[in-house]
Amino acid sequence: GAGVSQSPRYKVAKRGQDVALRCDPISGHVSLFWYQQALGQGPEFLTYFQNEAQLDKSGLPSDRFFAERPEGSVSTLKIQRTQQEDSAVYLCASSLEQRSRVSQPQHFGDGTRLSIL
Amino acid sequence: SQKIEQNSEALNIQEGKTATLTCNYTNYSPAYLQWYRQDPGRGPVFLLLIRENEKEKRKERLKVTFDTTLKQSLFHITASQPADSATYLCASPFKTIFGAGTRLFVKA
Numbered sequence: 037g038a039g040v041s042q043s044p045r046y047k048v049a050k051r052g053q054d055v056a057l058r059c060d061p062i063s064g065h066v067s068l069f070w071y072q073q074a075l076g077q078g079p080e081f082l083t084y085f086q087n088e089a090q091l092d093k094s095g096l097p098s099d100r101f102f103a104e105r106p107e108g109s110v111s112t113l114k115i116q117r118t119q120q121e122d123s124a125v126y127l128c129a130s131s132l133e134q135r136s137r138v139s140q141p142q143h144f145g146d147g148t149r150l151s152i153l
Numbered sequence: 154s155q156k157i158e159q160n161s162e163a164l165n166i167q168e169g170k171t172a173t174l175t176c177n178y179t180n181y182s183p184a185y186l187q188w189y190r191q192d193p194g195r196g197p198v199f200l201l202l203i204r205e206n207e208k209e210k211r212k213e214r215l216k217v218t219f220d221t222t223l224k225q226s227l228f229h230i231t232a233s234q235p236a237d238s239a240t241y242l243c244a245s246p247f248k249t250i251f252g253a254g255t256r257l258f259v260k261a
Contacts, residue, residue: 040196076161077254078244078251078252078253078254079197079251080251081249081251095249127197129196129197136247139202139204141187141199141202142197142199142246144197144198145196146195146196
């Protein structure tokens with residue numbers, strides 16, 4: 037497809053379980069971003085990749101959150117020992133050029149809605 | 154801390170009127186601001202970017218302004234239509250900061 041694809045669209049897990057969320061960015065896009073969006077709020081930045089390098093992980097809320105993009109394309113966001121406060125929509129976005137090229141728009145996927153019971 | 158603030162109250166307007174949404178930034182001076190549209194259950198979609206040295210930017214029925222004195226950007230939709238109903242997000246791309254968004258409802 038032409039857009040950013042995220043899977044699964046919905047994920048329900050019990051507290052304490054580990055989850056993995058996948059993002060397929062637009063082919064050839066250098067930048068990849070992960071965001072967390074709570075209900076009624078804007079996206080909150082989690083982490084940024086330029087190709088395979090994770091250049092910014094300042095938004096990750098705890099060491100239970102881990103992201104990777106080993107070959108510079110598909111990315112996975114992993115949350116270990118999930119807590120109820122992790123329930124949110126997780127959005128992935130990609131951009132053609134590096135983040136410093138701020139004129140470039142971000143192209144978002146439709147997110148994964150994570151519910152922790 | 155650096156913040157982008159948008160009016161959290163929903164904006165209700167009649168079809169055909171102009172909708173005006175406000176974005177205020179505090180504790181920093183972004184060189185660029187972006188505006189996105191988000192529909193329920195979907196990811197944000199990029200609409201417009203404006204640079205700090207551009208006072209105004211237009212795209213079809215959309216107009217964005219950037220006032221560095223007031224630390225504010227305004228987003229206008231002229232001749233609004235029910236299909237314009239959505240949440241509109243203001244963002245600072247370099248700092249990767251988004252506002253909470255303003256929900257717009259256009260009544261037929």
